Amino acid sequence: MTAAGTARTAALLTWLRPALYGLVVALVLLDLAHDLFGLGVDAPGRLLLGAAVVALSTEIPRSLLARNAHRGPEPAPVEVAPPVTGRWSALNSPADKVPSHGTRAYGQAYAIDIVHEPEDRPRPAFGWWPPVRRNGDFPAFGAPVLAVADATVVRARDRRRDHLSRNSWPALPLFFAEASVRDVSGLGAIVGNHLVLDLGDGTYALYAHLMRGSLTVREGERVRAGQVVARVGNTGNSTEPHLHFQLMDGADPHTARGIPFHWRGVGVPANGATFTV
Template identity: 55%
Template sequence: MFPVILARARMPVIVIGLLLAVGEFVHRLEWLSVAGIVLFLAGFASTFLPTGAVRRRPIPVASPVRGRWLAVNSPADKVPSHGVHAYGQTYAVDLVHWPDENTEWKPVVSRPLMSRPETFPGFGSPVHAPAAGTVVRARDFWRDHLSRNSWPALVYVVIEGFVRELTGPSGVLGNHVILDLGDGVYAAFAHLRRGSVQVRKGERVEAGRLIGQCGNSGNSSEPHLHFQLMDNPHPSIAAGLPFTFEETLPGGTTHHRVPSKDEPLLSPSR
């Protein structure tokens, strides 16, 4: 039980740990500093702890994007899909728009060092509500930064990611929208383009409604959509929930699945 509580309260634990760690300098209390360091390290380690058992079948939702998208990090390939359970990411998927089937997408390039987000095919692509729901959070002020998908830039993004962790979920997710889909299910859309969010807190949206555009805000190496379902509207204490996307095949047949690295997500253009 304690690991679950620790994992769900990781950011408060980290912040409190940092504050206590300076106790030796402020209050001359060495034991307080030691306690702070222990809390900080425990909070950081909790990133890799599961935030509770999820005992439910995958939840079917429509695809939030249209066209051909690659699943860079997907629960179809591994769980947790991003290597951590923090922020309800256990079953999260990263979708990169890559319409050219004849050109290979590369996660890391040799050059250029960094590129403007407008040079990527996914930047500005519409993101739709996968089901009807109510907006519980909408953030739209983070800038779309340059890409971090070269080898030198990846070193920078690791350092940048740690700094963003200190700002809490918003700094990691960037511009994002969280929808309450009902029955204790919440959908999160992260790294949206600044100025593109079309919904506001408290607004009721129908399935298929445009909620924003794919961007490169927050802890992102290149423009993509980070999508996940979770059991709480607050990512800092949420557990991830499994899901499947409804997909329409060329012959008109529909089925549900989670895209993998080897099988892109193919959604109708309208």
């Protein structure tokens, strides 16, 4: 498939896949409302089955797109400045495994998650109680996010709300259920509020899970390395306030391939490793 064909297919799936799965859910709810309460009309079984089959069929071109985007030799690492300042620790790091998040989809083969770990304010530990916490309990929430290089803003979204944390055993089932829904709801539901910067030479940086209303830049704007561009939030597929960072070879995560990063003065911190910038 040509690059243009890949882009067109990805654009079609971006809105078609969530719409088809949404139709299946609507038909199921309509059928339940009729059977349990006698409301509405009875959704024909054949219609529901047909909608489900069509929705599931979108997984084939989606899988082919992902496979096509990740052929060939692994790209060379690109050195950039760290996206934060202060004391942080790494989770789901590509220093330990690739793909770091268990999938190469959305250009995240070499993505990393980082959480703020200031000496004077301990981060709430994962446990049994409380099931959920307010975002203000986490030191990462509201921390400034920095441009890793001189760049141009190509994508900026920050209208999604910050949800409560899911960093507990009781909340994990809810998190996994949400993740399934987010996966078929589109990129925005997964990465939440996000920013994509064009660093030049075919390299793009994606920042995900940003705080609602925190972006200080707009699409088309030029930024300088070290400039505050947003703040850490807890939006999208996130268990607690943290920053998800990755480099890609394209502006669209649906078709982009992940690129290894190297943070200047830090390198690539391993899982659980603490680093200070």
